[in-house]
Amino acid sequence: MALEKPYKDIPGTTIFDMELARKGYHLNQFCMSLMRPENREKFKAGQRAYLDQWSMTEEQKQAVLARDYNRMIAAGGNIYFLAKIFSSDGLSFEFAASSMTGKSPQEYRQMMLGGGRSVEGNRRIGEKS
Amino acid sequence: MARISAAVFTSHIPAVGAAIDLGKTAEPYWAPMFKGYEFSKQWIAREKPDVVFLVYNDHASAFGPDLIPTFAIGCADRFQPADEGWGPRKVPTVIGHPELAAHVAQSVILDEFDLTIINRMDVDHGLTVPMSLMFGQPEAWPCRVIPFAVNVVQYPPPTGHRCFQLGRAIRKAIELYDEDLNVQVWGTGGMSHQLQGPRAGLINKAFDTAFFDRMLSDPDGLARMPHIDYVREAGSEGIELVMWLVALGALKPAPRQVHRFYHVPGSNTAVGHLILENPV
Numbered sequence: 001m002a003l004e005k006p007y008k009d010i011p012g013t014t015i016f017d018m019e020l021a022r023k024g025y026h027l028n029q030f031c032m033s034l035m036r037p038e039n040r041e042k043f044k045a046g047q048r049a050y051l052d053q054w055s056m057t058e059e060q061k062q063a064v065l066a067r068d069y070n071r072m073i074a075a076g077g078n079i080y081f082l083a084k085i086f087s088s089d090g091l092s093f094e095f096a097a098s099s100m101t102g103k104s105p106q107e108y109r110q111m112m113l114g115g116g117r118s119v120e121g122n123r124r125i126g127e128k129s
Numbered sequence: 130m131a132r133i134s135a136a137v138f139t140s141h142i143p144a145v146g147a148a149i150d151l152g153k154t155a156e157p158y159w160a161p162m163f164k165g166y167e168f169s170k171q172w173i174a175r176e177k178p179d180v181v182f183l184v185y186n187d188h189a190s191a192f193g194p195d196l197i198p199t200f201a202i203g204c205a206d207r208f209q210p211a212d213e214g215w216g217p218r219k220v221p222t223v224i225g226h227p228e229l230a231a232h233v234a235q236s237v238i239l240d241e242f243d244l245t246i247i248n249r250m251d252v253d254h255g256l257t258v259p260m261s262l263m264f265g266q267p268e269a270w271p272c273r274v275i276p277f278a279v280n281v282v283q284y285p286p287p288t289g290h291r292c293f294q295l296g297r298a299i300r301k302a303i304e305l306y307d308e309d310l311n312v313q314v315w316g317t318g319g320m321s322h323q324l325q326g327p328r329a330g331l332i333n334k335a336f337d338t339a340f341f342d343r344m345l346s347d348p349d350g351l352a353r354m355p356h357i358d359y360v361r362e363a364g365s366e367g368i369e370l371v372m373w374l375v376a377l378g379a380l381k382p383a384p385r386q387v388h389r390f391y392h393v394p395g396s397n398t399a400v401g402h403l404i405l406e407n408p409v
Contacts, residue, residue, distance in 0.1 A: 006357045012327030013365050017284040025194050032193040035212050070326060079325040079366075080189040080282050087214025092144060094396045097329040108330060112394035116321075116332025123361050 011125045016078040024076020027064070030054040031081035040088045069100050131229070131306035133314055134176065136376040136384070137169070138344075138403040139259050141185060141317040144396035146218055146258040149266065162400055165390035166262050169404060172388065173263050178313040180226050180273045182233075182299065183256055184375045185317045186281045188213070190253035197283050198245035200295065203252075203276035204230040211251035220257050220266075226273040229306055233275070236302030242295050252276050259317045262402075281318065281369045285356060289371045293352035296378020303379075316376030318369030320391075320401035321362075331364040332399045334391075340370060341389060341403060344377055352378070366398075381407050 007015045014020065021028075030051065033039045043050040051061045063071035064085065072082055079096075086096040098108030111117060121127055145162070148154055154163045190211040192198065205225050210217040234244055256276055264271060280286055287295075296314070303312050320340065323331040340363075343351040352374050359368040384405035392400040 007360050010328070010361055010365075012329075013323065013360070014326055015284050015360060015365060016282065021194065021283055028189070028194045032189060034214055035190070037212070037216070040214070073325055078189070078282060081194070083188065084214040090215070092147075092396070093324060094144065097324050097397045100325060101327055101329050111330055112332075112397065115334065115393050116399070117323075117328065117330040119331060119333045119336070119362060122328055122331060 009125050011122055011127075014073045020076045021078070022076070024060075024078065026055045027060045027072065027075060027077050028081040030056060030064075031077070031084040034084040034088045043088065067099070069096055131303050131308060131310040131312055133300055133303055133312050133379055133407055134178065135313050135404060135406045136380050137259075137263065137313060137315045138373050138376060138401065138405075139262055139315070139317055140319055140395060140398055140400045140402070141255045141258040142395045142398050142400065143213070143254040143258065145400075146254050146261060149261045150218055150220075162392045162395055165392055165400070165402055168388050169263055169402065170265060172404065176313070177311065178272050179310040180229060180275060180312045182275045182277060182303070182312060182314045182379070183259065183317070184277045184279060184315060184372045185255035185259070186369060186372060187278045188253050188255055189282060191247075191250045192278070192280075197280055198278065199280045199287050200242065201245040201247050201278040202230055202234050203247050203250055203278070204234065205248050205250065208250055208252045208256075208274075208276055210257055211253040213253055218254070218257055220261060221269045223252055223256065223260070223270060223274045223276070226275055229303070229308075229310070230275045232306050233299060233302040236305060237295065237298040240298040240301070242298055247278070250276065255317060259315060277375070279372050279375065281371065286368055286371055288356070289352045289354055289374050292371045292374040293348070293378040296375040296380075299375070300379045300381075314376045314379040316373035318372050319363075319367060320370060320399040321364050321367045322398035323364030324366050324397055326365075328364070330397060332393050333363050333367075334393065334399065336362045336367075337391060337399050337401055341391070341401070344373070344403070344405075345384070345386060348377055377405075380405060383408055
């Protein structure tokens, strides 16, 4: 019997469950290393060389280099770990979140000022609003 | 005897900490949000808690992928602000209450809540932003703090029901402590928000309003809400609200609401804030 994972049908949402955490372990460990200023400097000085010190998959490394947060999440990254990357880049959670939605930072902020993204039509994949 | 006088519930958005630290609280974007905490600062200056039992979650700061405790109690003398990638917040060191923390740990573990005991830990925005919201920018925090970390990063977090029952065990433990202490229990995080994926930016005011209402009208039913309802309705990070149930469970039945505030947006998040006083 497989475990029930009812969250799989939520659109545009990846739940960082045990399975994904296992997949993302080294990616998230790399992120944790950026909490030390000396590591941030090393990473900025040579991103590829720094990433090569970690047992990450090539897909995970490419996603980091592209700063493609949706790809990083699909590869097992969790947003609170990934936050160490965009914080090291001097960027905010709002900026990082907007980058995952296909909206510009300005469009995203306007959406939030307008009350945020509605849940209507966003509860289940294929649902009509 | 120690007594729990009140519970404070609040979001703990990192950008709010940055706005405070960078002196941006009067800017048009932030001013309406901070206005909602003016009452709270005056209230807590009158209440003068000796200890805040602060339920929050670590955001991959103290706990990385190597070790993920579901419930962890901070028993240290002091806790430093964590470096979350942009240097530590310049806020005072958090002074613990190791004696009360040890007492609570001993009591609730024997009540079958298997806590992890932490004697060394840095505390991140999940703990320091609520402190700043309630106390402003003092040279030193005016009370002791027991950090109580709940895992809500690695799915699955503990159930709402477990959190609520834990709150009850914490209340029992605190009321058995011999020293006369005015203790507040804080529940932080939430309300609706999603920080990841194409659905990022989700806000559900109807859900949040019902959550506030049910904390008073139907706490037992609210505690039974399954995880899927949080993540579907309130966003993948909205599940932080289970932490509010620890603080709610620490209150006696029928607490009195003294303040309620709701504002969208705080960065990506619906800012929710509530103060409940225990019946005397």
